[in-house]
Amino acid sequence: MLPARLEDLPTPSLVLDLDRVERNCAAMAERAERHGVSLRPHLKTAKSADLARLATRGQPGGLTVSTLAEIEYFAARGFTDLTYAVGIAPHKIDALADLQRRHPGLRVTLLADSAEALGQVALRAQSLGARFAWLLEIDCGGGRGGVSPEDAELVALVRSVEASPALDFAGVLTHAGHSYHVVGRDAHAALAEAERTAAVRASTRLREAGLPVAVVSVGSTPTAVHARQLPGVTEMRPGVYTLFDLDQVALGVCDVADIAASVLATVIGHNPRSRRVLVDAGALALSKDLSAGEFGAGYGYGLVCPIDGGPPMEGLRVADVHQEHGLLAASDDSDEAAAAMFTALPIGARVRLLPNHACMTVAPYDRYHLVRGGGTRVEGQWDKATGWNAGVGGAR
């Protein structure tokens, strides 16, 4: 039986504010529409089919995913158009071909940036009688995956598998991951333009060589929120905007009141000597991500909200984490502030902790407990994907 209130849930548990998710999804859909591009939300963040349905409502794009476990999960829930936006490891073709066989209608689009990978993938897919669309990954400056849009081998790379009956070239994809390391509207707008021009430049070079480029895909949450124009782009793939987090607040992309996911925790101790409140959500329940710390935001491992999801409690943060312990501290690290904190947070009290980086925090949980803003009534549960690999029970 579903506990009816947050007061009755086991802790740590993952809580999702549906009002905020709906607002975040609607705002991004509106941005995509305004730019005249498809929205293909990255579900590596939320890993939830219910959330994906909200995010794609009325949107022409499919989903973006980052693991085979996500592909298996979303395919089993009726999603058929999935872009697997991690450079393909050739050996994964076997599992992907098997997923396409088991889910008629499923079409997984692959990502690659080298002739070696493409050659191996083409051979393996052909030997299995499988067929995949694929996108060429372009590096727009992040220095992770992708070739430069000016790479001398750009056209040759696509031509290297042009004759393969197993691979259909679909277009280009880039991701401005470095947008997570600059702050503010103008800086993100500049990277959005760099992202756009890299993808468009590559698509132009390929089209000039006679190659068809249907997809010109860009996207990160900061660039998707702050892009000023997207001509030449066909789709965007932001992800963390669905949940938002303290890192995005520190980057100037959202407000604290937009953060939709939080970790419900219980106060398990007071330590007057170290002036810390102990809660039962630590390094595993929150993750050790300190992204927002890059900009000196003072959020520690998270901010502390009351159980009803109201604004963060003034001056409190998760100052340290051990495996299953979180240590809350007051920014004024005095005995008086600690005493006030102990009074506000007695043993057994429950809090909701806002994550630094939602993608890291929500990953290990297998479900969301749903609330509406300002309440503690549990409206329902959403399942979600976990782990990495496809197979019986999502083996990982």
Add this chain to the structure above:
Amino acid sequence: MLPARLEDLPTPSLVLDLDRVERNCAAMAERAERHGVSLRPHLKTAKSADLARLATRGQPGGLTVSTLAEIEYFAARGFTDLTYAVGIAPHKIDALADLQRRHPGLRVTLLADSAEALGQVALRAQSLGARFAWLLEIDCGGGRGGVSPEDAELVALVRSVEASPALDFAGVLTHAGHSYHVVGRDAHAALAEAERTAAVRASTRLREAGLPVAVVSVGSTPTAVHARQLPGVTEMRPGVYTLFDLDQVALGVCDVADIAASVLATVIGHNPRSRRVLVDAGALALSKDLSAGEFGAGYGYGLVCPIDGGPPMEGLRVADVHQEHGLLAASDDSDEAAAAMFTALPIGARVRLLPNHACMTVAPYDRYHLVRGGGTRVEGQWDKATGWNAGVGGAR
């Protein structure tokens, strides 16, 4: 069907070198025997019943655990003597009572350090007709949970629930978590002595007040390895020694060749501009823990070993992680070093990544793939616990 070789496993996957686990377990059992104390290994690290059987072979202690999911997992596999070494949240008594009801013979020992928690726990347990042994947590300087051994309320705290029919006082427990932040045999030996004297001092004060103290429990891996004497102590509870990791190497507690758990990953790209090899194990597969970095060890997010588990590849490290991407770099960050790295690690090649902090890295995986030293043949699988809460399927 079980893949026969590491070359055929999906990636990322968790690999366990059984030879190393056996060696680590035997060495710790020998230390406990030499000190004349029971070994109650902390299974929050490995979360595996098979590993627990190795760790406790011939040892009189039960297990230490840190989540209800672990209690449920180990109880279902026949372990009956479990110390739940996280300060008890009163509401968890319901689930714990239910676990004891469902597993006849199961005896969970609780941890507490406040009269508030004890009072609530005693009432709740009594109303459910449940009974628990409990330990008083002592703070030996780590500043996490526990009361000072000199606390004026020490005796009163235990007396506060002496009359409860639901709680049986069993003794004292302390954990020198600060041993993870000092380096070397002598520093750890000093903290081991501080850990011992804190627990023994508390036990003496309680005994002098006429209270029975059966258990005097200490333990962290650095202090367990480097303790010089443990008179007055009855048991130790180290955990990470079962797997070891780069942090323990940096602390001077073990050698790289003792690290038993690694993450199998596949090379998915080369980026000559940023001089990085990309692998399909990133922030979720490795964790974002950078513990060893505290001592400037230069291990980044992990070291890179060949697939057969041989010594780390000279000068390589996981320099950065994104959600599902790891970026390998050479310590000599030149184009020549990058070219050599690309040659050594072609697309599709497999590597084994040694973790910074094993407890963080192995947590989200649901199984270990077993190998023996120097081989890639998969000898079997061990399941493991994941998540936090007890219930149908280990709900989390």
